Amino acid sequence: MLSVKSLVPVLGLLLVLSGCGFYFAEAIIGGQFARPGQFPYQGSLIVNNNYQCGCSVISKTTILLAAHCVVNTHANWGRVLLGTSDLSVGDASIFYYNKIIIHPNFNQATSDYDIALLRLSSAIQFSDRIRSIRMAPAGDNYLENSTAITSGFGEIDHLKHWQTRLKYAHIQLWGRRYCNSANIPLITDRMICAGDPLGRQGPCTGDSGGPLTLGGLLIAVSSTGFGCGTPYRPSVFTYVPMVRAWIDANINA
Structure with a gap:
């Protein structure tokens, strides 16, 4: 584990799913800037010196993120930044990882099972700045219109303006009455929808792999979405309770 000595390049990765209007990589528009230590589980994945995705600490040696963030990459290409609310300050801690575990059913074309783990080369010493977050148990269900929190670094509007500070937004969960395959292309049981129906705040380019939390x-x-702040179009997330058994089976693998 090292300390950051200079500004980390923050170049987002944007991938488009042809024909469906989906995008990979999200960040926060609207919302608020996070206080130092407010989201101690929030991390950033850096690959080949470029900002790639958000991620979450789930144990002293394991990081959880989206599979598309690390597919076709190698462990020696990247590192994880933890413990900062501003990438430009240089107060983050850097952790290297030596193993990438991608869900075996991950489908890059549809984003189904878009979940992966990183095994850190050295254990995190938890502090006020860096801690793990508890995961929702398998089988949990969350009510439509419940308010959740999405957080991340990245673009802050549809004009691709970027900043280095961590932001977060309160967004509501969308139930299956709307979030189903008839209304949202490629939706599966492993996915949930969330967002501001009017598109005023929520994920944008630069923070795929980051957390959605509730309680x-x-x-x-x-995981995916329909542009930044698009009214009546939600962001789509991989639902932890539906992949929790796989996470538990591989967290110490």
Whole structure:
């Protein structure tokens, strides 16, 4: 584990799913800037010196994120930044990882099972700045219109303006009455929808893999969406209770 000595390049990765209007990689528009230590589980994945995705600490040696953030990459290409609310300050801690575990059913074309783990090369010493977050148990269900929190670094509007500070937004969960395959292309049981119906705040380019939390629990991982702040179009997240058994089976693998 090292300390950051200079500004980390923050170049987002944008991938488009042809024909469906989906995008990979999200960040926060609207919302608020986070206080130092407010989200101690929030991390950033850096690959080849470029900002790649958000991520979450789930144990002293394991990071949870979206599979598309690390597919076709190697462990020696990247590192994880933890313990900062501003990438430009240089107060983050850097952790290297030596193993990437991608869900075997991950489908890059549809984003189904978009979940992965990183095994850190050295254990985190938890502090006020860096801690793990508890995950939602398998089988949990969360009510439509419940308010959850999404957080991340990245673009802050549809004009691709970028900043280095951690932001968060309160967004509501969308139930299956709307979030189903008839209304949302490619939706599966492993996904949930969330967002501001009017598009005023929520994920944008730069924070895929980051957390969606409710009641202090990590309930989902940011996966795909329909642009930034698009009214009546939600962001789509991989639902932790539906993949919790796989996470538990591989957290110490």
